[in-house]
Amino acid sequence: MSGNRKIIGFMTAAFVAALGTVACVQATSENGSSAPKVVEESLVQDAKVQATGVPVDEKGWKEEPVIRDLRNPWGMQFLPDGKMLVTMLSGSLLKIDPKTGERIEITGLPEVTAIGQGGLMDVSLHPKFAENGWVYLTLAQGNGQGNHSVLARGKLVGNNLEGTQVIFTPNFKKPGGQHFGSRILWLPDGTLLMSLGDGGNPPNSMNGKFTRYYVQDMDSDLGKLLRLDENGKPPKDNPFVGQAGAMPEIFTLGHRNIQGLARDPISGRIYANEHGANGGDEINHIEKGKNYGWPKATFSREYSGPKITDDTSLPGMVDPLVAWTPCPAPSGLAIYTGDKMPNWKGDLFSGGLAGRDVRRIDLDKNGKVLGMTHMDMKERVRDVRMGPDGYLWVMLEGANGRISRIIPE
Ligand SMILES: [Ca+2]
Incomplete structure (x- = not known):
């Protein structure tokens, strides 16, 4: 390791939010106080990656709130006409006009179970939405004893989803209200990626085994990134098709809970962020068929402290x-592709729930991390998306739940 070391401040346990669905706890200092302390951060990618703390401040930006009064929003998607589809975790899908503030509840949704971190989650349009009107949703179904995230779609006609159907159901039912995954990312070949979490923290179990330990099992969808076709079926060129005992929908494995997915349209690289438990949140470069380690290799610790x-x-x-340690609890991920913030072009932006920030990961054209900064949003960040106007859009939770765009200062 060499050079480029910075002294930066830790965030504190006070940043753990009050929504009761926090999947990642901030470490307190050793004496139990929440006073800020300093740690060394190294951004140099020699040899092995090290867990780093909160990056230095990004300069030259400000938040411009656009849509206010949202209660626990989860996902957002721009429509071709400039309006937005916005999901509420509690189960409603809204069409909102950012210009006028007009909001309409979309009808025709499938049954949604709102449980803990689960409910109505991501929303995404089919790449040929203008022709076919298909809206894709991820949502929780089941009950406290057995539930999972499913993929559904319906055709948006007016303010109603027609012919709504669940088109993919995973092969497990886990108990409890944790770790639903659920981000959607379309690929240029017309398939999509959908994330699924590890089912929850111990002692959460299925058939006498902690759900966490199914993540390395190829016959379980827990803790996987799936690749599905537009009808929710595994494409024949998925990496584990034909492998005995492996689920054909698996694209990558070894994930705890992916909450952000983005693809760089220039390089074609796919990125995901995911939660560790106590420390060890990650951003990964996603490649077909690979194993991302959870829970065998991680910087994360048990919430109670042990490795x-x-x-x-x-x-x-x-x-x-x-x-990252401590955890920002990442949620939402975007590649900046606009012209409004020229220095940001091609960089990754990762939202943080516990971190209440958006972190910029400065990437070179080969995907090497050059450095990191953060924007303190002072609220839990649930989603980050590129807007059609060339600005970065950010969804914030909390009492002042809102959608804002980041504009030059
Ligand atoms: Ca990992």
Whole structure:
């Protein structure tokens, strides 16, 4: 390791939010106080990645709130006419006009179970939405004893989803209200990626085994990134098709809970962020068929303190591009592709729930991390998207739940 070291401030346990669905707890200092302390951060990617703390402040930006009075929003998607589809975790889908503030509730949704971190989650348009009107949703179904995230779609006609159907159901039912995954990302070949979490923290179990330990099992959809066609079926060129005992929908494995997915349209690289438990949140460069390590290799610790594993890296498993301790609890991920903030072009932007920030990961054209900064949003950040206007759009939770865009200062 060499050079480029900075002294930066830790965020504190006070940042853990009050919504009761926090999947990632901030570490307190050793004496139990929440007073800020300093740590060294290294951004140099020699040898093994190290877990780093809160990056230095990004300069030259400000938040412009556009849509206010949202209660626990989860996902957002721009429509071709400039309006937005916005999901509420509690189960409603709104069409909102950012210009006038007009909001209309969309009807025709499938049954949604709002439980803990689960409910109505991501929303995404079919790449040929202008022709076919298909809206894709991820949502929780089931009950406290057994539930999962499913993929559904319906055709948006006026303010109603017609012919709504669940088109993919995973092969597990896990208990409790944690770790639903649920981000959607379309790929240029017309298939989509959908994330699924590890089912929850111990002692959450299925058939006498912690749900976490199904993540490395190829016959389980827990803790996987799936690749599905537009009808919710596994494409024949998925990496584990034909492998005995492996689910054909699996694209990558070894994930705890992916809450952000983005693809760089220039390089074609796919990125995901995911939650660790106590420390060890990650950004990963996603490549077909690879194993991202959870829970065998991680910087994360149990919430009670002990190590989950001695290994932060293992042969045959992919190291994260970035690891963060303490946790920002990442949610929402975007590549900046606009012209309004020229320095940001091609960089990754990762929202943070516990971190209450948006972190910029400065990437070079080869995908190497050059540095990081953060924008303190002072509210839990649930989603980050590129807007058609060339600005970065951010969805914030909390009492003042809103959607804002980031504009030059
Ligand atoms: Ca990992």
